[in-house]
Amino acid sequence: MYKKLLLSKSTSRGFSTQIQTAKTNLKNWKSVVGLEVHAQLLTDSKLFSGSSNEFGAPLNSAVSHFDASIPGTLPVLNRKCVEIGVKTAIALGCRVNEVSMFDRKHYFYADLPVGYQITQQRAALANDGELTFPVIVPGKKTYYKKARLLQLQLEQDSGKSLHDEELKRSLVDLNRAGAPLIELVFAPDLETGEEAASLVKELILILKSLRSCSCKMEEGALRVDANISIHRSGEPFGVRTEVKNIGSVRSISQAITFEIQRQFEVKLNGGVITNETRSWDATTRSTVPMRDKEVLQDYRFMPEPNLPPLRLNTSATDTSCSDIISVASISRGIPELPEDTRSNLIKKYQLSQDVAVILVNEAKLLQYFISIMEHVPGIPAKLVTNFLINDLLTFCNKRNVDIEDCQLSYIHLEDILSALHAGTINLQAGRELIEIIHENPSQKVQTLIKDHNLEQITDEKMIEQFCRQAIEQHEQAVKQYQSGKKKALFAIVGEVSKLSKQKANMKMVVAFLEKILKSE
Amino acid sequence: MKRHLQLSIKQLSGFYADGSISPRTVVDHSLDDAIKLKRLNAFIRLSPEKALHQAKESDHRYENKEQLGVLDGVPIAIKDNFCTKELTTTCASRMLSNFVPPFNATVCERLANAGAVLIGKTNMDQFAMGSGTVDSIFGPSKNIWSNDLVDKWHIAGGSSGGSATAVAAGICYAAIGSDTGGSTRNPAAYCGVVGLKPTYGLISRHGLIPLVNSMDVPGIFARNVGDCLDVLNAIAGPDDRDSTTIRKPFRKIDMSFNEELDLRNVRIGIPKEYHCEGLSNEVLETWMKVADLLEDSGAHVHQVSLPNTSASIFVYSILNQCEVASNMARYDGIEYGHRAEIESSTEELYANTRAEGFNTVVKTRILTGNYFLLRKNYHKYFEKALRVRRLISEDFKRVFETPKNDENIVDVLLTPTTLTDAPLYNDFVSQSNRDQCAVQDFCTQPANMAGIPAISIPIRLSKRGLPIGLQLMSKSLNEEMLLRVAGWIEQQVEFDCLANEQIYAARS
Structure with a gap:
């Protein structure tokens, strides 16, 4: 992927x-x-x-x-x-x-x-x-x-x-x-x-x-x-x-x-x-x-x-000579190189090698990652890299925007991921926020969530209601699922998402569906 | 007869300072003389307006006691291969016949800053490739010591023959030439003036249109050693625009104690290899006489050996042609200079521009040089030549600094400058450029190969009434010793470089 x-x-x-x-x-x-x-x-x-x-x-x-x-x-x-x-x-x-x-x-x-x-x-x-x-x-x-x-x-x-x-x-x-x-x-x-x-x-x-x-x-x-x-x-x-x-x-x-x-x-x-x-x-x-x-x-x-x-002065110790360029003193000024950055990322955040490669290939993405990890306490690295790579980068590619020209600020991304982590919004809302902010970067994430009504639905009663409605509409899928075809559940989950205008907490939906379909 | 003609530069500026004569008057005379002596063909182009303007400014400085130094108001000439801002610089070639440099060579700039007045640009062999000043699109320069300036005249030597002539004819007090294999010393000897080739890197080459970058040195012509030193002090020293200049700051040489030179502390070497085939009896005799004179006055005079001398001229020729091939590559008619009237293709434009712009000598050297540089020939010619060049350098180092067991260390080498006095033009041009240079440069080019300083000073007249000069060489940056010994010899031989009839005949 x-x-x-x-x-x-x-x-x-x-x-x-x-x-x-x-x-x-x-x-x-x-x-x-x-x-x-x-x-x-x-x-x-x-x-x-x-x-x-x-x-x-x-x-x-x-x-x-x-x-x-x-x-x-x-x-x-x-x-x-x-x-x-x-x-x-x-x-x-x-x-x-x-x-x-x-x-x-x-x-x-x-x-x-x-x-x-x-x-x-x-x-x-x-x-x-x-x-x-x-x-x-x-x-x-x-x-x-x-x-x-x-x-x-x-x-x-x-x-x-x-x-x-x-x-x-x-x-x-x-x-x-x-x-x-x-x-x-x-x-x-x-x-x-x-x-x-x-x-x-x-x-x-x-x-x-x-x-x-x-x-x-x-x-x-x-x-x-x-x-x-x-x-x-x-x-x-x-x-x-x-x-x-x-x-x-x-x-x-x-x-x-x-x-x-x-x-x-x-x-x-x-x-x-x-x-x-x-x-x-x-x-x-x-x-x-x-x-x-x-x-x-x-x-x-x-x-x-x-x-x-x-x-050139190639002596490792004597770098004093004023006129001749000292290789040793230049060598001291060399910054961290990409391969070091990758292995540091892998070590510090337990990232996979592929993810580390992608982050290092895109300087801006890496900067987003580091700033989110520093400012959102306790956030899992995987949530952040998934969002940055699967959602932000996909958005940029679809829009043909260079990631360097992306309008989202570090604060925007920190706030979106914070909300995702806290469960205030779901992934779909996160994706929507990227689009909204790219067009209108002056707004705050919290305001946008309210204005665009993007909060996640976590009310158990509402979720139950959506689920029951979906089950009714997908008899075929229910049968398939109950006969062991686990993948059939996705059709029902998709329907719930549609019914809730993509706002239902999907984790809760899946848990609820699994529970009632098993018991029925 | 103009009284100021016989003055040294120091005396002249003394007269300027006390008001007995003005720069404006002297510059007027210079320009007049240049026109009266036009048949010598010393100048390619005079710059009267600029000269008179400079002279006027100099007048003001003397009036206000703000003169810039001994060169202030002194008329000089510069060879036409030094870039002069807004003044056409041709290298005596068709290729650059319309080239107006956008900047001044460092040498020109420093002379102007010292107040020297530029009278004009002097004649030379095309791109300085020659030793007679006979291969110029503006015609040859004539030696002022010739009895007959119409039919049987002698060459001025070259390639800086115009500068030598301008000084020898009394038009200027000093002139700038260039010296790659002897181009300053050779015409100095033939024209009876002093010609100094300083240590490589002592004077900036920035603005000198190159012949052989690794050997080119701006040279100085003057009527006596003291004047030569005054010019040297004004132009020598490091230049950021030439990375090959010696970075150590130049300490001006003071020769006011010249009389005190004690020859007993001076070791003179006579290199036996310079006693070569073709050396005329008169030159040999002059050489020996001066050696005796030095010895009789207390100097230690020894015969020394520079065993690689005879190989030098061949190696010089290879290195010269290789660098020429490279340096001439820029003349394609695109950015400046002559451009052929053909636009069918870039290649045709190049070919025709270069075919029309260069003379046979330049073309021959380009072709030969490119042949030597071919991948298959590089080791056989160029690289080998570099190795021999090092041997020649080591020869000099040995006699000056690190003699072997029983050899004598010397301070200065005394040699002929040229093998004869100035040849007749007709005799000279009957030979090919290659043969001309092989003979003319024999004694002079080793100093260029080694980068060491050398000077030619006039000693006496030959039976034909032509000047004979001798060359002194010393180790790198030892100009002071070189000039001291040269000055001592000058005092002994009392050669009057203005003592020829033509100078006065033309002016009367």
């Missing part, structure tokens, strides 16, 4: 309902998936210049002389970018290198004004990390997977080209040129699209909690490329293809699943898989070869002569 809800989220933040596992399964064949992730760093200014690093600024308004490649300008490394890079590397369990270096990677493109990208090819900021993350597949038990992080490097983003097909013109926006990126190169340790999507989902949680990256894939703040191959088990890896232009977390799973399937089909038909770059087309839901990437590029890497080697 939870899984399905989580996966049905329609925004880029969630997974997809359309997850399909590769349909054709060649016997004894395995798929191998590796990811390369580019994350734009959340900084005020760019990696090597002082111009603004804000998304959505007017075209070509955040461009310094350096970003526009004016001759004579030189790169000056932004300390903040290094600090964020180091923080992220530590959180991902990397070895942060005492000395790293910058290189030039050459290629001609209109949105790359200088003709090369400054990156870290030979000696990166950090290496050898790993990421362990929960994998959620509908109908399967949630499991944990581990992917090695081979390299984490700092590099520049390029500008953006816009092509006007009618006027046959290309226009260039350099606002993004020189924006700070970290590239994360993961080992090909994954097997499926779902695993890849789960890895990215976990990575997003980590980067957000570190404030490293906004992770807004729709703004291009986080970009994922996938390397995919298939091979017969026991044999070396097959020829891989690279899939680019994956624009959302949902697409990650779809694109990789499609590409694995495509490769299986090529093999089935006796074809050969070629090393190529393919692009994910979200409308046709398929990967297509990228024409301009057909020619094998030689990037002619060269050390960047204008930047001295980047030195």
